[in-house]
Amino acid sequence: MAHSLVAKGIPAVVFKKFAATDESATTLAHELYANVARGSSVDAALAEARKATFAQGHEVEWGAPILYMRAPDGRIFNLEQTSVDDQPDATTNVKRSRLFISYKRDVEPDEPLALKLYQELKQKHDVFIDQALPVGTRWAERIEEELKQTDFLIVLLSAESIHSELVQLEITTAHQLAKKQNGRPAILPVRLNYREPFPYPINAYLDPIEWAYWKGAEDTSRLLEELNRAISGGVLSISDPKSKASRVIPN
Numbered sequence: 001m002a003h004s005l006v007a008k009g010i011p012a013v014v015f016k017k018f019a020a021t022d023e024s025a026t027t028l029a030h031e032l033y034a035n036v037a038r039g040s041s042v043d044a045a046l047a048e049a050r051k052a053t054f055a056q057g058h059e060v061e062w063g064a065p066i067l068y069m070r071a072p073d074g075r076i077f078n079l080e081q082t083s084v085d086d087q088p089d090a091t092t093n094v095k096r097s098r099l100f101i102s103y104k105r106d107v108e109p110d111e112p113l114a115l116k117l118y119q120e121l122k123q124k125h126d127v128f129i130d131q132a133l134p135v136g137t138r139w140a141e142r143i144e145e146e147l148k149q150t151d152f153l154i155v156l157l158s159a160e161s162i163h164s165e166l167v168q169l170e171i172t173t174a175h176q177l178a179k180k181q182n183g184r185p186a187i188l189p190v191r192l193n194y195r196e197p198f199p200y201p202i203n204a205y206l207d208p209i210e211w212a213y214w215k216g217a218e219d220t221s222r223l224l225e226e227l228n229r230a231i232s233g234g235v236l237s238i239s240d241p242k243s244k245a246s247r248v249i250p251n
Contacts (some may be wrong), residue, residue, distance in 0.1 A: 011249065024053050025047065044126035051131060089102060097151040097231050099127045104161035104172040109192060113220065114156055120224055125231070130166075140169065147173050151187040154233055157206075158192040168202055175205040190214055190223065190232050212236040 032054040035045030103114035112199055118129045128146050143166075147153065153174040161167045174185045189211035199207045212226045213219075230236050 004089070015156075023144055030051050033186075040126050041086050041098070044098065047146075048151065062165055085131065097125045098149055099231070100125065100127050100146055100150040100153045100170070100174075101129045101132065102155040102167050103129075103152060104156075104158065104164045104167060107158070107160050108114055110156050110158050110161055113214065116220060117154065117224065117227070121227070122148070139166070143170055144173050144177075147177055147185055148181070150174070152188050153185045154227060155189045156190050156192055157198070157211075158194050159196070161192075162194070162199055188212070188227060190227075190236075210236045 028049045032045050032050035034041060035048045038046070101114050101118055101121075103110045105111055110130065116128060118127050123129050128150070147170065153170065155167065155171055157167075174187055176187065178184060187205065187209055189206050189209055191211055191213045193215050198204065212223055214223050228238055
């Protein structure tokens with residue numbers, strides 16, 4: 001049914017594999033339409049709607065919605081963005097990028113920083129962050145699905161996260177996809193007060209890439225500036241020019 005609707009020219013179809021409660025269906029619809037109205041792509045809006053459904057305690061129904069879509073960029077409306085007084089807004093022509101934040105959950109400072117970056121970056125971009133992958137989810141497939149549509153993978157690298165199976169999978173998958181998708185997703189590594197060489201096998205993917213360095217909360221504003229600059233076409237900077245050549249992190 002959904003395939004036939006898309007084949008007939010409907011740009012996007014969302015359906016559920018089984019019946020849903022009124023509460024979860026209402027939450028899903030509200031969050032989906034609200035995010036689309038704000039300019040998010042349909043798939044990014046659906047991801048936010050799924051998270052809202054999960055947050056209400058509907059763990060079983062969280063992964064039920066399925067999306068079929070024709071629109072290549074995930075957007076089905078051309079929304080004209082103007083200010084209240086009908087004057088051009090400085091952010092009107094800023095392209096919303098699709099971001100994926102990779103980090104190790106339940107670890108500090110990894111998770112608090114990841115959530116802070118998410119809250120700030122989602123104001124200008126469509127951001128995916130894993131906060132609700134329930135038990136039983138085929139997470140490898142879900143991660144690959146998200147990364148295929150991502151422009152930038154922001155990966156937070158700490159002494160603990162570099163040994164995370166999930167973080168390693170996300171880095172490896174992004175590297176492999178970038179070879180097939182004209183460099184997308186680009187990887188933006190962020191060292192979280194971590195000065196050691198990257199371990200095998202992720203060192204092969206990360207060593208050639210410029211990274212940002214975060215030592216503590218006082219660096220968060222600067223880090224956000226660096227990430228926004230990189231997303232806009234710049235590069236991440238290493239704080240000490242000498243370390244760029246030697247890859248040694250200064251104390």
